[in-house]
Amino acid sequence: MSPYSASDYRDQLLQTLVLAGLASLWEVSSRAGWVHPFLLPPLSDVLVRLFTDMQSGAVFVDLGLTLYRALTGFMIAAMLAVPLGLLMARRRGVQWFFDPLISIGFPMPKIAFVPIFILWFDIYDTSKVIMITFSCFFPIVTATYSGTSQIDKWPLWSARSLGATESQLLREIILPLASPAILTGLQIALPVGMITTIVTEMLMGGSGVGGAMIAAGRFADSVGVFAGIIEIAILGMVVIRGLDWLRARMLVWHPENRSY
Amino acid sequence: MAGSDIPSVSEEDRGSSVVVLAALCVRYLPLAIMLAVWELVGRSGLVSQQMLPGIGAIAAAFLDLLQSGELIVNAWRSLSRAATGLGLAVLIGMAVGLLMATRPMFRTFINPLVRILYPMPKSALIPLVMIWFGLGDASKIFLIFLGCLLPVIVSAYNGARGVNPFIIWSASSLGASKDEILREIILPAALPDILSGCRTALAFSFILMVSSEFVIAKDGLGFLIGSLGDGGNYPAMFAVILSVAGTGFVADRLFGSFASHRLRWKEQA
Numbered sequence: 189m190s191p192y193s194a195s196d197y198r199d200q201l202l203q204t205l206v207l208a209g210l211a212s213l214w215e216v217s218s219r220a221g222w223v224h225p226f227l228l229p230p231l232s233d234v235l236v237r238l239f240t241d242m243q244s245g246a247v248f249v250d251l252g253l254t255l256y257r258a259l260t261g262f263m264i265a266a267m268l269a270v271p272l273g274l275l276m277a278r279r280r281g282v283q284w285f286f287d288p289l290i291s292i293g294f295p296m297p298k299i300a301f302v303p304i305f306i307l308w309f310d311i312y313d314t315s316k317v318i319m320i321t322f323s324c325f326f327p328i329v330t331a332t333y334s335g336t337s338q339i340d341k342w343p344l345w346s347a348r349s350l351g352a353t354e355s356q357l358l359r360e361i362i363l364p365l366a367s368p369a370i371l372t373g374l375q376i377a378l379p380v381g382m383i384t385t386i387v388t389e390m391l392m393g394g395s396g397v398g399g400a401m402i403a404a405g406r407f408a409d410s411v412g413v414f415a416g417i418i419e420i421a422i423l424g425m426v427v428i429r430g431l432d433w434l435r436a437r438m439l440v441w442h443p444e445n446r447s448y
Numbered sequence: 449m450a451g452s453d454i455p456s457v458s459e460e461d462r463g464s465s466v467v468v469l470a471a472l473c474v475r476y477l478p479l480a481i482m483l484a485v486w487e488l489v490g491r492s493g494l495v496s497q498q499m500l501p502g503i504g505a506i507a508a509a510f511l512d513l514l515q516s517g518e519l520i521v522n523a524w525r526s527l528s529r530a531a532t533g534l535g536l537a538v539l540i541g542m543a544v545g546l547l548m549a550t551r552p553m554f555r556t557f558i559n560p561l562v563r564i565l566y567p568m569p570k571s572a573l574i575p576l577v578m579i580w581f582g583l584g585d586a587s588k589i590f591l592i593f594l595g596c597l598l599p600v601i602v603s604a605y606n607g608a609r610g611v612n613p614f615i616i617w618s619a620s621s622l623g624a625s626k627d628e629i630l631r632e633i634i635l636p637a638a639l640p641d642i643l644s645g646c647r648t649a650l651a652f653s654f655i656l657m658v659s660s661e662f663v664i665a666k667d668g669l670g671f672l673i674g675s676l677g678d679g680g681n682y683p684a685m686f687a688v689i690l691s692v693a694g695t696g697f698v699a700d701r702l703f704g705s706f707a708s709h710r711l712r713w714k715e716q717a
Contacts, residue, residue: 199556202556203556203559206556206557206560210560226579227579284475284478285478285481286478287475287478288475288476288478288479289478292479292697295651295697295699296693296696296697297654297655297657297692297693297696298693299658299659299662300658300673300689300692300693300696301689301693302659303673303689304685304686304689307682308499380655382569383569383570383571383655383659384571386569386571387574387659387663390659390663391662391663398571401572401575402574402575404575405574405575405576405578408579410579413575413576414576416575417573417576420568420569420572421565421567421572424568424569425564425567425568428567429567
């Protein structure tokens, strides 16, 4: 579900050319001294740095740690939030208790709670993962709850009149019908989780791309900062595209993936 | 939005404010329960008062911060940064998104940038803005601007692109100029998307405001939270964190009611 659909081949080619043009403009403006090389180090220097860091393996360690933290937090959030959202939509008591808590928690800037998690769980992976879980939780539970409560009543009633049990209803009717909304919730939560991962790494240290970048920033190593930005941009694109791909696979049956 | 409705109050009861009040109490009872659990856990000594200050201590610290002016001054610094960044992002993002939808050449030039920047976690730019603009206001405003810009561009573009072409053709066959079509047709049609993009941007502005102030700042709410925490003044730290969370909540709700007021002409789906 990328925000753009490829319009045509020529346009794609032009867009690639625009990117190439921008990259050369970056290189030239910094080599020619139009911009101070500290503020904008030449692209080639940044790529060389990326390459040497790849050879030493530092890039993979940092990327691996960041990815591990982000995905662990995200998945724990999904495992807690999806069942809770389903229960809220199906059980009045659960809805009564959690609805006000979640509708207040949802719009809060969760990142402000980082110091509390540092206080409670120290600065290692536990507190990073809990913080990421906390910030991913609310979008997922909100989307699951509203998606599940809006599903069509007819298939539910039909299945029930045909003698389906509660667990069959859940597996055969409710989950498939709610899955587009649940996936949308996951797609909202993942970028939030990535932002949170980077910030927690910057604040708590302990390797990871965020930690490496803030160290580079403090040592005025602008090549390192740019290398980190490129790493994170690629990582962000990969995980977000990955989730888009997963959505398309899981919802092959859904009209949104119908090709004409 | 989940649960913006008060539990079912039947038609004939609606006039009675007592019933509405009772429904509100029932609705918000879980919050009171959570606060009571918080207080009890603190009192029982299961968790040290350091880790979880009591509600009374947090309220007292909040009043102290208000009286000393620390909270107001820092909140003003933070919120003015967020508002500047967000305001610029909304204005420029809308213009860019609408131009992308109406001018193919413009789209070809901007689209590659949007595709690269959109999925990137904007917090990664904190060290960069630190190098570019130092520790002052400019670095945070630029970061907030950039973070809020992308959701606005994408929503304005998608909204404007989704306009039914028949309406545009009808208008132009009736003699509407390009400007009139943009103002009278495309902008209103894209408004629901734009407003929901702006709401996302509002949430991002708070996230980026606080996190940039945690990492690089000499003042602002994020800085205040950090320095109170470093000083071990945990009740005050909790008070500022809860104020930031509350402000974010109120801002979102205000924007939500503004958006539904602007869209009251729209048929309910």
